[in-house]
Amino acid sequence: MSRTLTLTRPDDFHLHLRDGAMLQGIVGESARDFARAIIMPNLVPPVVTGAQAQAYRERIMAALPGTDFTPLMTLYLTEATEAADLLAAHRAGLIHAVKLYPAGATTNSDSGVRDFDKARPVLEAMAEAGVPLCVHGEVTDAEVDIFDREAVFIDRVLDPIRRATPGLKVIMEHVTTKDAVDYVRSAESGLAATITTHHLIINRNHILVGGIKPHYYCLPVAKRESHRLALLEAATSGDKRFFLGTDSAPHADDAKENACGCAGCFTATHTMPLLAQVFDAAGKLDRLDAFTGHFGADFYGLPRNSGTLTLERSETPVRFAEKIDTGAGPVTLFDPGFDLHWRVKP
Numbered sequence: 001m002s003r004t005l006t007l008t009r010p011d012d013f014h015l016h017l018r019d020g021a022m023l024q025g026i027v028g029e030s031a032r033d034f035a036r037a038i039i040m041p042n043l044v045p046p047v048v049t050g051a052q053a054q055a056y057r058e059r060i061m062a063a064l065p066g067t068d069f070t071p072l073m074t075l076y077l078t079e080a081t082e083a084a085d086l087l088a089a090h091r092a093g094l095i096h097a098v099k100l101y102p103a104g105a106t107t108n109s110d111s112g113v114r115d116f117d118k119a120r121p122v123l124e125a126m127a128e129a130g131v132p133l134c135v136h137g138e139v140t141d142a143e144v145d146i147f148d149r150e151a152v153f154i155d156r157v158l159d160p161i162r163r164a165t166p167g168l169k170v171i172m173e174h175v176t177t178k179d180a181v182d183y184v185r186s187a188e189s190g191l192a193a194t195i196t197t198h199h200l201i202i203n204r205n206h207i208l209v210g211g212i213k214p215h216y217y218c219l220p221v222a223k224r225e226s227h228r229l230a231l232l233e234a235a236t237s238g239d240k241r242f243f244l245g246t247d248s249a250p251h252a253d254d255a256k257e258n259a260c261g262c263a264g265c266f267t268a269t270h271t272m273p274l275l276a277q278v279f280d281a282a283g284k285l286d287r288l289d290a291f292t293g294h295f296g297a298d299f300y301g302l303p304r305n306s307g308t309l310t311l312e313r314s315e316t317p318v319r320f321a322e323k324i325d326t327g328a329g330p331v332t333l334f335d336p337g338f339d340l341h342w343r344v345k346p
């Protein structure tokens with residue numbers, strides 16, 4: 001017997017599409033199930049101006065013939081970002097958010113912000129114009145333990161920025177800790193968080209026990225089980241401040257399976273089946289629609305999608321390809337470590 005679940009067509013509020021041959025190879029994986037996605041600007045070089053965002057959007061659309069997927073562009077905040085350019089790109093409907101990477105925090109973040117005071121005038125202009133700020137929330141200080149970097153970022157950087165810039169809409173991206181969940185819940189307004197698929201499934205043991213698993217390495221790195229449970233509780237709670245941002249971040253296998261492997265998990269292909277299984281196992285399947293189709297759009301001030309996506313559960317496990325072949329090399333799909341019984345109905 002099979003069970004089905006029809007959802008609002010989902011959106012992905014944090015996605016890496018890359019560029020060139022990788023973009024060509026992977027963009028269809030998101031466009032198949034998702035209506036829209038917030039596109040991360042951490043290309044090399046990063047997308048920092050409205051003109052660059054426009055050109056990147058055109059490259060994405062050119063790689064996507066015949067689908068109605070809508071990329072929602074973002075700008076990469078640097079210490080040299082000009083408020084006028086940013087505001088014009090927002091007014092034109094081209095960009096939907098600005099991304100703050102602390103310099104050196106993650107993949108391709110070298111142009112990020114070192115001195116947060118330098119970003120203050122731009123943040124104030126964004127608050128006034130209602131442009132949301134997406135934040136990679138980790139400090140980069142060498143003396144801070146990698147497992148503590150998110151919690152320390154909240155106290156040292158994020159809370160001071162929010163206090164100094166009242167009215168700024170902030171999305172804490174890919175939260176990995178109970179500290180972040182609690183912080184989002186403590187805010188009166190203007191704060192939300194994205195949660196990834198993989199952080200609902202793995203904890204740090206999955207990365208390290210029984211041999212190092214490079215395909216589970218991402219940033220922020222997965223934390224201990226109690227934190228995963230806090231994320232699962234938040235995602236399935238029906239709290240509108242938590243919504244899906246897959247952070248699907250493809251890297252070619254040779255860059256992952258490497259003595260200095262890149263951070264990023266690739267989940268675009270099977271995120272909706274994975275989430276259905278996770279929400280089902282938690283007894284919260286009825287909460288999936290809001291998590292993937294309502295809360296993010298509402299926070300960003302976008303209309304909810306009118307289309308639908310139907311998932312079905314089968315008794316026999318559903319097989320997904322182990323890798324996607326791209327012109328930039330093979331990309332390994334995230335392996336949840338359990339049999340998947342859900343799939344998107346064709």
Ligand SMILES: NC(=O)N[C@@H](CC(=O)O)C(=O)O
Nearest residue numbers: 016106107218219249263264
């Ligand atoms: N999440 C990751 O581990 N990697 C992302 C960057 C990011 O979102 O921090 C990437 O661009 O590869």
Ligand SMILES: [Zn+2]
Nearest residue numbers: 106136219220
């Ligand atoms: Zn990030």
Ligand SMILES: [Zn+2]
Nearest residue numbers: 014040247249
């Ligand atoms: Zn990301």
